[in-house]
Amino acid sequence: MSEPPLLEVTDLDVDFATDHGWERVVNHVSFTVDRGETLGLVGESGSGKSVTCMALTALIPMPPGRVAGGSVRLEGRELIGMPAAELEQVRGAEVANIFQEPMTSLNPAFTVGEQIAEMVRRHKGLSRRAARGRAVEMLDRVGIPNASRRAEEYPHQFSGGMRQRVMIAMAVSCEPKLLIADEPTTALDVTIQAQVLDLLRDMQAELGMSVVFITHDLGVVAHSCDHVVVLYGGRVMEEAPIDELYFRPAHPYTEGLLTAMPQIGPRAGRLASIPGSTPVPSSLPAGCVFNPRCPYVVERCREGEIPLVEVGPGHRSRCVRVSELNLVGTS
Amino acid sequence: MSKVIGRRLLLTIPLLFFVSLIVFALAQLVPGDPAVTIAGEQATAARIEEIREKLGINDSTLVQYGRLVGGLVQGDLGTSLYSEQKVTDALFTALPITLSLAGLALLFVIVVGIPFGLLAGTRPGSLLDRILTAVAALGVAAPGYWVGILLIIVFGLGLGWFPTGLYVPFGESPTRWLYHLILPAFALSLAGIVEVTRQLRSSMRDAMTADYVRTARAKGLRQRTVVLKHALKNAAVPLVTVLGLQVNVLLGGAIALELVFGFSGVGALAVRAVQNRDIPVIQGIVLLSVVVVSLSNLLVDLAYGWLNPKVRAQ
Numbered sequence: 001m002s003e004p005p006l007l008e009v010t011d012l013d014v015d016f017a018t019d020h021g022w023e024r025v026v027n028h029v030s031f032t033v034d035r036g037e038t039l040g041l042v043g044e045s046g047s048g049k050s051v052t053c054m055a056l057t058a059l060i061p062m063p064p065g066r067v068a069g070g071s072v073r074l075e076g077r078e079l080i081g082m083p084a085a086e087l088e089q090v091r092g093a094e095v096a097n098i099f100q101e102p103m104t105s106l107n108p109a110f111t112v113g114e115q116i117a118e119m120v121r122r123h124k125g126l127s128r129r130a131a132r133g134r135a136v137e138m139l140d141r142v143g144i145p146n147a148s149r150r151a152e153e154y155p156h157q158f159s160g161g162m163r164q165r166v167m168i169a170m171a172v173s174c175e176p177k178l179l180i181a182d183e184p185t186t187a188l189d190v191t192i193q194a195q196v197l198d199l200l201r202d203m204q205a206e207l208g209m210s211v212v213f214i215t216h217d218l219g220v221v222a223h224s225c226d227h228v229v230v231l232y233g234g235r236v237m238e239e240a241p242i243d244e245l246y247f248r249p250a251h252p253y254t255e256g257l258l259t260a261m262p263q264i265g266p267r268a269g270r271l272a273s274i275p276g277s278t279p280v281p282s283s284l285p286a287g288c289v290f291n292p293r294c295p296y297v298v299e300r301c302r303e304g305e306i307p308l309v310e311v312g313p314g315h316r317s318r319c320v321r322v323s324e325l326n327l328v329g330t331s
Numbered sequence: 332m333s334k335v336i337g338r339r340l341l342l343t344i345p346l347l348f349f350v351s352l353i354v355f356a357l358a359q360l361v362p363g364d365p366a367v368t369i370a371g372e373q374a375t376a377a378r379i380e381e382i383r384e385k386l387g388i389n390d391s392t393l394v395q396y397g398r399l400v401g402g403l404v405q406g407d408l409g410t411s412l413y414s415e416q417k418v419t420d421a422l423f424t425a426l427p428i429t430l431s432l433a434g435l436a437l438l439f440v441i442v443v444g445i446p447f448g449l450l451a452g453t454r455p456g457s458l459l460d461r462i463l464t465a466v467a468a469l470g471v472a473a474p475g476y477w478v479g480i481l482l483i484i485v486f487g488l489g490l491g492w493f494p495t496g497l498y499v500p501f502g503e504s505p506t507r508w509l510y511h512l513i514l515p516a517f518a519l520s521l522a523g524i525v526e527v528t529r530q531l532r533s534s535m536r537d538a539m540t541a542d543y544v545r546t547a548r549a550k551g552l553r554q555r556t557v558v559l560k561h562a563l564k565n566a567a568v569p570l571v572t573v574l575g576l577q578v579n580v581l582l583g584g585a586i587a588l589e590l591v592f593g594f595s596g597v598g599a600l601a602v603r604a605v606q607n608r609d610i611p612v613i614q615g616i617v618l619l620s621v622v623v624v625s626l627s628n629l630l631v632d633l634a635y636g637w638l639n640p641k642v643r644a645q
Contacts, residue, residue, distance in 0.1 A: 059549055061540070084554070092551030099542060099549075107543040109564040109638060119550040154640040170550070 004076040006210050007033040007056075007178055012070035014048070014055045014234075016281075017063055023281040024068070026052050027234040033178065038204065038211040040225035040242070042218065042257070046278040048234035049214045050100075053180045057091050058084075074178070093123040096171035100183040102163035106155040112139070113151025116170045123174045138169040142199055161192035165199065172203050179204070182214045197223055218261050222246065227314070230254050233279050233289035236308060240315040247329040250317035252294045255327040288319070296325055336629065343625045347618060351403060354617045355396050358610045364388075365412050365608045386412060399614070408618070409611035411604075418615035421600060426619070428498050428596035432519060432588065433581040435512050439520035440527055440577055445570075447524070448531025452566070453558055455536050463528060470525035476587035479518035483591070486514060496593040515588045522584070523577045530573045534566035541565070568638050575631035579624055 014026035026048045033039045041049045054060045056072050056079060072079040074094060079087065091097075099105040107115060116135035120126050126134060132151070139147035142165040155163055164184060171179055181200060185193040201224060204211055213224055221228055221242070228245045230238040230253065238251040249255045256274040276293040279285065285292055287302040294301065300320055308318045319325070366382040367374070383389050387398065402409055408418035451460040487495035493514045499507040538544060539562050547561040586598030597616060604612035635642045 057549070059545060088551045088553060090551070091549055097546075097549040099546065101542055104542040105546045107547065107561050107565070109640065110561075111640075118552065118556075122550070122552055122556075156641055167546075 004073065005032040006035050006037075006075060007212075008071075008073040009052075009056070010071045010073075012052060012055065012072065013068040014051055014060065014065060015068045016065050018282065020282065022066070022068070025234050025281050026055065028070070029231070029234070029236055030070075031229045031236070031239065033210045033212060035177075035210055036204075036208055037227060038213055038225045040221040040228040041212060041214045041231060042216065042221055042228055043231035044216055044278045046280070047231040049231050050182050052231070053097075053182060053212060053214055056180070057095050057097075058082075058087055059091075059097070089123075092119055092176070093174045094176055095178045095180065096174070096176035098164070098167050098171050098179065098181045098184045100186050102160050102167055102187060105167060106163055108155055111152050111154055112158070112166045116151075116166075116173050119170060120173050134173060135169075138173045139166065142166070142169040142203075144169070161188050161196065164188060164192075164196050168196070168199060168203065172207060172209070175207050176209060178210045178212065180212045180214070183216070185220065186215070186217075193220075200224070218246075218257055230257070233284055234281065235289060236316075236318065237290065238315075238317045238319075239308075240312075244312060244315050245329075248312070248315075249327045249329045250311045250315060250322050251290075251319045252296050252325070252327065253290045255329070256293075258330055259328070261330075296321055336633070339625075339629050339632070343622065346625065347403070347621055348400065350621050351399060351614065351618060352396070354614045355399055358613065359392060361608060363608060365610065368608060369412060403618075408615040411612050412609045413607055418611050421612060422597065422615055422619055425595060425597045425600045427500065428594050429582065429585050429589065429598060431498075431501065431508065431512055432516055432594065432596060433578070433585050435509075435516035436520035436523065436581050436585075437574075437577065439516060440523035440581075441574070443520070444524040444527030445531060447528040448570075449535060449558065449563070451528065451532040452535025453539060453562075455532075460532070463532070467525045467528050470521050473521065474587075475518050475522060475584045476591050478521055479515055479588050479591040482514045482518055498594045498596075515592045515594070518591075519581060519584050519588050523581060526573055526577065527570065531566060531570050534569045535562060538562040538566040564638060568635065571631055571634045571638065575627055578627040582620065582623065 009032070010030050012026055012029045013024060015022040015024050017023075029048070029052050031039065031041075041053065043049045051060060051065070055065070055067050058067070058079075067080055070080065074090065079090065082090070106112065113132060113135045116138055117128070117131035120131040120134045121128065124131075124134075136147045136151050139151055144150050144162060144165055150158075155166070158166060164187075168184075179200075184200065185196050188196060197220065200211065203209075211224075213221070215221060225242050227241055228239070229236055230245075230251065232253050238245070238249065238254050240248075240250070245254060246258065249258060253274075259272040260274060274293055279289060279292075285302070287300075287304060288294070288297075288306045291297045291301040298321065306318050306320055308316050309322065311317050311322055364379075364383075366379050366386060366388060369382055370379045387395060390398075399409070406419070408422070410417055411421060414421070447463055451463045454460055482493075483495045486493045494511050495514070497511060499511050501508040535558075539558075541562075543565075544557060544562050547557045552561070582597075585596060586601060588594075589596040589598040590602060597619070600612065601616045603609070604616065
């Protein structure tokens with residue numbers, strides 16, 4: 001029997017409580033992450049990509065959130081319903097997170113060195129002194145100059161890019177198997193973005209970890225990912241290896257995202273956009289959730305549940321017209 | 332750090348002179364004549380004049396204030412107009428009683444209010460939270476002296492579990508000191524417990540939804556560490572403000588409870604001095620209060636620096 005994949009998410013459902021009862025924000029989402037692989041989770045704001053990833057290790061606030069169904073297996077071990085104390089041992093040690101907001105994700109009341117060291121003490125059982133040494137070493141590895149002195153400083157003494165480096169140092173300090181990076185570069189200046197992405201890639205290569213990269217930026221995906229899952233309205237719309245997705249998109253939504261990417265060169269002109277906006281969970285349209293914004297919409301798109309179908313090796317799409325359409329990718 | 336403390340202590344000196352000026356001015360404005368009160372109803376005009384001369388009331392305002400300041404510089408607050416006791420002696424006799432009462436009440440505020448606030452703040456909307464909120468509303472509505480009287484009636488006179496008065500010095504018997512202080516200190520602390528519970532509840536609620544708390548959970552820290560280390564240190568800033576204000580409130584509230592329980596603390600001394608227009612004693616008490624409040628404010632500011640590194644940097 002073959003070894004199970006590092007992470008296997010099957011039919012994950014996540015609900016949030018509202019005034020009108022439970023609302024499903026993540027609907028039957030499935031994907032797998034292999035060892036050393038980088039998976040891109042792509043979608044607009046509100047597509048459910050962050051909630052999906054936070055639900056993996058029960059980081060969504062519960063209540064109002066709840067995991068209503070599905071399974072999350074890390075090396076074959078079920079994480080959904082795992083006792084809190086056991087789950088704490090998984091968080092940070094095996095599955096680490098980097099969040100979007102470096103400005104608010106670090107605790108303003110503790111030095112950055114302490115914030116890394118406490119995690120190392122918790123998971124590696126190091127002494128205070130050794131943990132501090134490890135914190136300095138990690139800060140140095142993520143390219144923070146004068147790491148030993150900087151470890152004694154507080155988050156407000158760091159710039160946004162430096163804070164995200166601290167977050168990365170913290171996340172990889174216990175050598176996790178899986179790193180979940182939730183829009184790690186969105187809040188940063190463009191010039192810093194590339195540096196942080198390179199740093200993440202170097203760290204991944206050094207430690208051999210798998211990465212789930214949450215982003216709305218297909219440029220970032222191209223830079224970093226092996227495999228891509230496109231989410232919309234809490235559902236997987238398309239799933240494909242990176243080249244397949246860019247050159248042979250199999251869903252009108254993916255095509256829209258690709259066309260919306262800014263181009264440089266002779267083709268550059270007005271920026272394209274997808275008309276309309278992401279649906280709210282309370283008023284999802286019947287049929288394909290993308291149908292109100294889809295340029296190829298026909299009558300059968302508006303009825304029934306649309307299945308996710310295989311369109312090529314490792315390539316699946318949730319579009320009833322996928323075989324008829326000739327969608328345009330990047331060239 | 333010691334430089335900051337030293338500078339702050341030096342700053343209280345001009346403050347004390349400023350306050351002494353205000354107290355002196357107010358005393359001048361109060362109608363009536365202490366000499367008449369001391370001499371009694373049947374006194375002759377000559378007798379009253381004699382007392383006035385002795386008290387120095389006949390001197391010009393400037394000379395009188397000069398005498399006050401001259402005494403202050405030497406640590407002399409003058410003599411009570413009635414008991415002929417030195418004001419400093421009277422204060423030093425009364426102060427331990429008031430500090431015991433207010434100090435024990437502050438301890439109650441901390442050891443009861445903080446756990447309540449933590450429990451309610453980390454489980455917003457739970458049954459426990461709603462019960463604590465309801466009890467807190469009752470606590471706000473009930474004034475300390477009224478609770479004190481109620482406690483005397485129920486636990487003192489009714490059940491006979493606690494004494495209803497008489498202060499026993501700590502040096503004489505620490506256990507009896509505590510035994511005699513429990514009822515008044517509890518009555519005094521009630522409003523503070525409520526205030527601390529409510530403040531900590533709301534600041535913990537905010538802190539628990541902060542991004543850095545999510546980070547702390549994502550790091551796999553124990554729930555206890557997340558709450559008591561990461562959330563509480565941030566939520567403690569408004570808490571410290573409330574505790575600092577509570578010191579003043581407790582000292583003020585001690586006046587009423589000293590009267591209810593018949594303790595002869597600073598509060599009882601103040602009430603008597605005001606009734607008798609015993610100006611030197613009133614001045615002494617006001618100046619003492621300034622010192623105590625300044626010290627508690629200093630402690631609050633030092634705590635801010637420890638809790639919030641940004642404040643420290645400035």
